[in-house]
Amino acid sequence: xxxxxxxxxxxPVHVRTARLVGVAVxxxxxxxxxxxxxxxxxxxxxxxxxxALHRQYGLADPVYVEMSDGVGYTVRVVDRAPIEAGLGLxxxxxxxxxxxxxxxxxxxxxxxxxxLAGFVEDLQVRPFDEGVGTEVRMTWPAxxx
Amino acid sequence: xxxxxATRTVGEHTVLEVGGEVDVYTAPRLRERLxxxxxxGARHVVVDLGRVDFLDSTGLxxxxxxxxxxxxxxxxxxxxxxKEPLLKIFxxxxxxxxxxLHPTVDAAIxxxxxxx
Numbered sequence: 292x293x294x295x296x297x298x299x300x301x302x303p304v305h306v307r308t309a310r311l312v313g314v315a316v317x318x319x320x321x322x323x324x325x326x327x328x329x330x331x332x333x334x335x336x337x338x339x340x341x342x343a344l345h346r347q348y349g350l351a352d353p354v355y356v357e358m359s360d361g362v363g364y365t366v367r368v369v370d371r372a373p374i375e376a377g378l379g380l381x382x383x384x385x386x387x388x389x390x391x392x393x394x395x396x397x398x399x400x401x402x403x404x405x406x407l408a409g410f411v412e413d414l415q416v417r418p419f420d421e422g423v424g425t426e427v428r429m430t431w432p433a434x435x436x
Numbered sequence: 437x438x439x440x441x442a443t444r445t446v447g448e449h450t451v452l453e454v455g456g457e458v459d460v461y462t463a464p465r466l467r468e469r470l471x472x473x474x475x476x477g478a479r480h481v482v483v484d485l486g487r488v489d490f491l492d493s494t495g496l497x498x499x500x501x502x503x504x505x506x507x508x509x510x511x512x513x514x515x516x517x518x519k520e521p522l523l524k525i526f527x528x529x530x531x532x533x534x535x536x537l538h539p540t541v542d543a544a545i546x547x548x549x550x551x552x
Contacts, residue, residue, distance in 0.1 A: 303461040310490075328521050335492050339460040385533035391504060395497045402529045403493035409528035 292361045293320070298353035301345035306338045309356050313366055320360030321434025329410040330431060334366055336403045337427040341370035343400070344425075348372045363413070364433040371424040438462070440487070441469050449545050450478040455487030458495030466495065470502040479511030482544040491522055496531060503535060512536075514544035 295316050299305040313334035314327055322330060334356070341354040355369040383401035387393060407414060413430040420426070439462035440455035450473055458466055473481060483499065485491065503513040517523060518539040526532040538544035 303459075306460050307457065331490070332492065332525070335459060335490075339492060339494060342460065383530070385530045388500065388529075388531060389504075389534045391508070395501045398500055399493045399497035402496050402531070405529045406493055406525065 292359055294357060294359040297356045297358075299356075301342045301350065301352070301354050303339075303342060305354075306335055306342060309338045309354075310335045313356070313358055316358040316360070317364050317431070317433075320358075320364040322364045322431050323434070326431055330364075330366075333407055333410045333429055334368070336406050337366070337368035337429065340400070340403055340407075340427070341368055341372075343396075344370045344372035360433050363430045365428065365430045368427045368429075369419050369424055371419075371422070373423060374418050374425060439465055441466065443469075443473065446482075446541070446545055449480045449482055449548055451482045451484055451541055451545075453484045453487065455489075457490040458488055458498075459490060459492045460494040463492075463494040463498045467498040467501065470498065471505075474502065474505055474509070474511075479506065479509060480548045481506060481511065482514045482516060482538075482541060482548060484516040484541055484544075485522060486516060486518070488519075488522065491525060493529075496525070496529060500531070500534065512548045514538055514548050516541050516544050 295312065297309060297312055299309060310331050314331045317327060317330045338354060338356065345352065345354065350371055352371045357367045359365050388398060411429045415428040417426055438456050439458060442453045444451050452469065454466065481502065506513040514536045516538050526535065526537060536547055538547060
C-alpha cells in the first residue's frame with residue numbers, strides 16, 4: 292500500500308494544490324480515467340469545507356489530507372474544528388436553494404455536501420479518532436494495489 | 437487553469453464569458469465582477485460557462501447569489517452550459533431546477549428577452 296500525506300495552511304489558494312495531488316495519486320493508483328473528474332471535485336469539496344471551518348473558528352492548524360491505495364483509493368480529509376460544526380450537514384432541495392433568506396455561505400455548504408454525497412459512493416463523515424475534528428473519508432475503486 | 441472573465445453586450449443583455457477554474461480561491465473574483473455589472477445597471481445577465489473546466493460549490497453559491505440579486509431587481513439571469521460533467525453538477529445539487537440553463541448564448545438571450 293502506498294500513501295501520500297499532505298497538510299496545508301487553511302487558505303483557499305491551497306485547495307487547488309490538494310486537488311491536483313489527489314488526482315495525480317488517484318491516476319497512479321489505477322482509478323478509472325472517467326472517475327477522475329469526480330475525484331477532483333470531491334477532494335476539492337472536502338478540502339473547501341475544512342478550510343471554511345478552520346476560518347470560521349479562527350484555527351491556524353493545517354488541514355490534513357491522506358491518500359492511500361489499498362483495496363481501493365482512499366482519501367481522508369481531516370479538519371480540527373469542534374465536532375458539532377462538522378457533522379451538521381444536509382443537502383438542500385430546490386425550493387430552499389432559491390429562497391431569498393438563505394445566505395450564500397449556507398447555500399455553499401449545502402451544495403458542497405450534495406456534491407460529496409452525489410459523487411462519492413463510499414463516503415463517511417465521522418469524528419476524528421485522534422482529537423478534536425471531523426474526518427471525511429472517501430473511497431473509489433482502483434485498478435491496482 | 438486560472439480564472440478568465442470577459443464581458444460583452446448583446447442588445448440589452450450582458451454576457452459574461454467565464455473560463456478556467458471557478459473554486460473557493462477564484463470565486464470571489466467572479467462575485468466581484470457580477471456585482472460590478474449589476475451595480476453598473478446590467479439587468480439581463482447571461483453567464484457563459486462554455487470554457488469552464490472546474491466548478492465547485494463556492495462558484496455555484498456565487499451564481500445563485502447573482503440570480504437572486506437580479507430577480508429582486510426585476511432582471512433576468514441565465515446560464516450557458518452544454519458540457520455533461522458540469523450539467524451533472526447542476527443535477528446532483530438540484531440547481532438545474534433553480535437556474536435557467538441553456539445550450540448556447542443565443543438560446544439564453546432568446547429566453548431572457550421573454551422574461552425567463
